[in-house]
Amino acid sequence: MDPSKADIIARLNQDILPLQGYKPSRQGAPQVLGLGAIENAFPNKVFPLAAIHEFCCKDQEDETATGGFISGLLASLLLHGGTAVWISQSPIVFPPAMTYFGLSPEKFIFISMQKEKDIQWAMEEALKCGGLSAVIGEIKDLSFTASRRFQLAVENSNVTGFIIRRDPRPLNSTASVTRWKISSLPSESADDLPGIGFPRWQVDLLKVRNGRPGSWKLEWIKGKFRLIRNVNTTIHQPQKKTG
Amino acid sequence: MSKRFLSIWFDHLKTDWFSIREPRLKSMPFVLRIPSHGKMIISASNILAEKNGITTGMAVADARAILPGLEVQDDKPELEEKLIRRIAEWSIRFSPFVSMDLPDGIMIDATGCSHLWGGDSPYMHDILQKINSRGYSAGIAMADTAGAAWGLARFSGRPYVAEKGLHAHAILDLPPDALRIENEIIERLYKLGLRRIRDFIAIPRTSLRRRFGDPFIKRINQVLGTEEEFFEPVVPIEPFEERLPCLEPILTRTGVEIGLRRTLEQLCHKLSQEQKGLRNACFKAYRADGQVSELNISTSRASHHVDHLYRLFEDKLSAFKVEPGIELFTLTSSVVEELPPLQEKIWESSGGLNDIRLAELIDRLSAHKGLFSIQRFLPAEHHLPEKSIRPAVSLTEEASTTWRKDLLRPLQLLSPPEQIEVTAPIPDYPPMMFRYKGKIHKIKKADGPERIEQEWWIARGRHRDYYQVEDEEGKRYWLFRSGHYNETRSHKWFLHGFFA
Structure with missing residues (x-):
């Protein structure tokens, strides 16, 4: 390819990104959420803020793993004193556990609504509110129209939205910037110590607009994400008495 | 333009108020009592009680001796001021300038008001009739000075209008009590045989001042109108x-x-x-x-x-x-x-919990009918997980204690805990497998136990031994056993949460 042509294409790509809902970071400098090599998968190699991220979960365990992953992301997002809203049908998140991910639980406002429809309404209202840093919503059915409305809301308000979808059926196309699937992996403790190691997740980026989907293994250790390159085959030791 | 004052005296203010609320009290001797120096004394009495010789300040026991059928009720403190204020606010319809005249009257500045009623007398009688129809008895008088109106309302014995410029004549036959002076001076005047105002009003002021002091002279001047008197008008709170x-x-x-x-x-x-x-x-x-x-x-x-x-x-x-x-x-x-005005910001930022936009969002959500709850949690000093958090009262409430970071807690907590079937070696090993919602989880790794006792000083129940476990798929759970292993009593296992 002609170098000038490559330049033109690169420039056009840059022009297209804002039209598709990617915004350059507010402060100008890209904000790194500590995802390491995963961030290469995103356009401009920056985790897209002011956008909607969708997470698919199979069961409650997956949902918790997803919650953990999102909490890890929020740790850097809320570092400079932002507030987040967690909208769900019934409050099940246990705030003290958030301290493990470096979050201050008092900065979260938990909202529970009676119906799916109400959650979507509340989610849209919250996404429009520029005073928030992040909105997490537990929504089962997300239509394309609804996701488009969310996306339009965040484009004005710069809020980052996370949608946790439990057992979505059918897995329809939405206007979200990314679609993730997080599930738990067996933990490993160093030097064969008994007991449970640090939380470990299988992170699948199923869909990312203008990026490269991929699959990674992550561990939350000492308040940071750590990418696991080559996973050793786990040898199950006979159970030992602990504690 | 000369001023006109209207004084209203409620002679049985408190007992009237009780009678309005309880009509049966109207037809019986009735007094109110307050405790004083270890005995009950009468603080107010109605007309029927007074006719039987019962007066304010008498001990209740003495009054009962005079009149065994006497009705006695407890006085309400600060009732007078409340009633007088309410009546004064109500009276603003008669004049824009009404002031409270504690403890038992109001003073109306009626300058330029009475012609709307067709003269002083119809004006005064209209007011009196309206007050009487509400169930209060009152003495009322109108004069050029507030002092004269005050005295005439209380001591003339009938509704009295002192014609313009004639207030000084009208008060001549009143007792010295009508001058709003201290009891001590009144007693001294009586001792000297000065039972009417006309007896001493002509005495030169210098000798009066020498005997009775400045306040007495001031009162006389106020009654006669040579000294101005000031009142604080009642201003109703505008809603x-x-x-x-x-x-x-x-x-x-x-x-x-x-x-x-x-x-x-x-x-x-x-x-x-x-x-x-x-x-x-x-x-x-x-x-x-x-x-x-x-x-x-x-x-x-x-x-x-x-x-x-x-x-x-x-x-x-x-x-x-x-x-x-x-x-x-x-x-x-x-x-x-x-709501003090806020300084406007040049740039917008996520202001945290004090942000007005957040408060407005909360308002909108709480107005929605599909809302179940809006909560923000603060740490509480309890070990049981479900008690270790408490909902914050307001958006800006600060935590009184810090979050405990040394103990690992699950990101999702089931409430209430769900009972599970467990295979576990005794006495205090973690389980080997458990069944939750029909699925069997084989446990590969485990931490624990962490014993959490019931708070025996406020609640009863068994202690819990918590285990963190991880199954073969890498899913992490929080289980607990309720109570000790015991042959006679059954112990139960519960699933309480999910770790990330």
Whole structure:
């Protein structure tokens, strides 16, 4: 390819990104959420803020793993004193556990609504509110129209939205910037110590607009994400008495 | 222009008030009592009791001896002031300048008012009749000076109008008590045989001053009108209310919206002038059929932001009944708080929990009918996981203790814990496998136990031994066993949460 042509294409790509809902970071400098090599998968190699991220979960365990992953992301997002809203049908998140991910639980406002429809309404209202840093919503059915409305809301308000979808059926196309699937992996403790190691997740980026989907293994250790390159085959030791 | 004062004296203020509330008391001797120096004394008595010789200040026991059938009730402290204030506010209809004359009267500055009633006498009698019809007995008098009116109301024994310029003559036959002077001086005057004002009013002031002091002279001057007297008028608290009457009955939603917006703008303008914000508001529409449609909103922090308040109302407008036409809109706020103006920011930032936009979002969500709860949690000093958090009272409430970071807690907590079937080696090993929702989980790794005792000083129950476990798929759970292993008592296992 002609170098000038490559330049033109690169420039056009840059022009297209804002039209598709990617915004350059507010402060100008890209904000790194500590995802390491995963961030290469995103356009401009920056985790897209002011956008909607969708997470698919199979069961409650997956949902918790997803919650953990999102909490890890929020740790850097809320570092400079932002507030987040967690909208769900019934409050099940246990705030003290958030301290493990470096979050201050008092900065979260938990909202529970009676119906799916109400959650979507509340989610849209919250996404429009520029005073928030992040909105997490537990929504089962997300239509394309609804996701488009969310996306339009965040484009004005710069809020980052996370949608946790439990057992979505059918897995329809939405206007979200990314679609993730997080599930738990067996933990490993160093030097064969008994007991449970640090939380470990299988992170699948199923869909990312203008990026490269991929699959990674992550561990939350000492308040940071750590990418696991080559996973050793786990040898199950006979159970030992602990504690 | 000479002034005119009207003094009203409620001679049985408190007993009248009790009789209005309990009509049977009207026909029986009745007194109120207060404790004083270890005995009950009478603080007020009605006419029937007084006819039997019972007076204020008498011990209740003595009064009962005179009149065994005496009705006695407990006095209410500060009742007088409340009643007098209420009556004074009510009396503003007779004159714009009404002041409280504690403990048992009001003073009306009637200058230039009585001609509206056709003269002093009809004016005074109208007031008296209105007061009597409410159940209060009163002495009333009108004169050129407040002092003269005061004395005439109490001591002339009948409704009395002192003609213009004749107040000094009218008081001549009154006892010295009518001068509003100290009891000590009154007693001294009686001892000297000065039983009428006319007995001493002509005595040169210098000798009066020498014997009775300056305050006495001042009172005489006030009665005669040579010294000005000042009163503090009662100013009723003006409610935060806006009204919008409609020329034609309003039938459309647009009309209602305009009415709402206009009253809101006026109210918010008034509030912002006074640096206040409302915490609740009630929008009422008076319909042509005599019914009232009503909408209520409340806010999580004081606000005078028109658009925000309008949106709160707007969400509810669909249920607003308009038929058969609205004639009057009113907007009232009963709870108003100080709202100092904020400095406007040049750039916008996520302001955390103090952000106004967040408070407005919370208001909108709480106005929604599908809402279940809005909560923010703070740490509480309890070990049981479900008690270790408490909901915050307000958006800005600070935590009184810190979050415990040394113990690992699950990200999702089941409430209540769900019972599971477990295979576990005894006595305190973690389980080998458990069944939850029909699925068997084989446990590969485990940590624990962490024993959490019940708070025996407030609650009963068994302690819990918590284990963190990880199954073969890498899913992490929080299990606990309730109580000890014991052959006689059954122990149960529960699943309490999921780790990330």
